[in-house]
């Protein structure tokens with residue numbers, strides 16, 4: 414064991430103050446990623462600042478064409494929220510397929526988006542829907558937020574407060590999950606938004622990315638064969654014991670086809 418200080422923050426403001434006072438402090442939300450990291454000694458913070466139960470981070474509301482989800486909302490609550498199911502059913506469906514019941518009852522949307530695991534599900538929805546990540550310091554467009562494997566635009570001491578999702582005309586997500594963890598070996602989120610079609614891919618590459626060639630193809634046609642033969646640059650896709658690059662590239666195509674089929678059946 415090594416010594417660290419645990420502080421249960423009373424507000425986001427207090428959490429931000431603690432982070433700026435202690436340069437080696439870390440936020441704790443659901444702990445689903447952070448606690449294993451601590452156990453393996455991959456991180457050794459001096460302070461854990463617990464924001465997991467802060468009421469101000471737990472809101473879910475739909476207003477003015479946006480679905481707003483507080484950073485502290487747990488996956489289970491996104492999956493079962495009537496507000497989310499009505500505004501963006503694909504997002505509720507995505508949350509319901511994360512990990513297992515234990516993970517869904519502890520893990521938070523803010524923790525997932527802050528962590529930006531290359532195989533996580535929420536980044537596909539945040540990027541696919543063109544959402545905005547609102548922090549204690551600024552609002553960051555999804556296109557600027559995700560910067561590769563476990564890397565985001567978040568700066569030292571910056572806390573995600575909420576995610577604002579523009580409500581799309583339609584959206585659908587399909588993933589091929591790793592049988593042990595539930596993480597995406599490949600996941601494709603397609604959204605028909607006011608600004609056009611967006612396609613985000615998770616699990617396959619070093620980080621979530623937009624598949625621009627698919628977006629261009631879907632802007633012309635949304636027929637079931639619209640993505641047939643569309644260019645997919647898989648040179649930097651992950652190759653590991655679970656799946657090689659070519660297999661992942663094939664999974665992306667299959668998941669995209671499935672998401673497109675789901676999209677056809679949704680309003």
Ligand SMILES: Cc1cc2nc3c(=O)[nH]c(=O)nc-3n(C[C@H](O)[C@H](O)[C@H](O)COP(=O)(O)OP(=O)(O)OC[C@H]3O[C@@H](n4cnc5c(N)ncnc54)[C@H](O)[C@@H]3O)c2cc1C
Nearest residue numbers: 442443444445446447512520521523524533534573595596
């Ligand atoms: C067995 C297992 C299976 C899983 N399967 C899946 C899966 O299928 N799909 C999937 O997408 N994910 C999966 N996950 C990840 C899980 O969904 C969590 O969302 C993720 O681990 C992080 O969320 P958390 O709330 O637990 O964050 P924590 O572990 O508490 O924190 C993670 C990181 O984010 C930082 N952080 C937390 N909240 C904020 C905030 N508001 N602002 C800024 N930084 C913050 C922390 O300081 C830390 O660095 C799995 C995890 C496990 C353990």
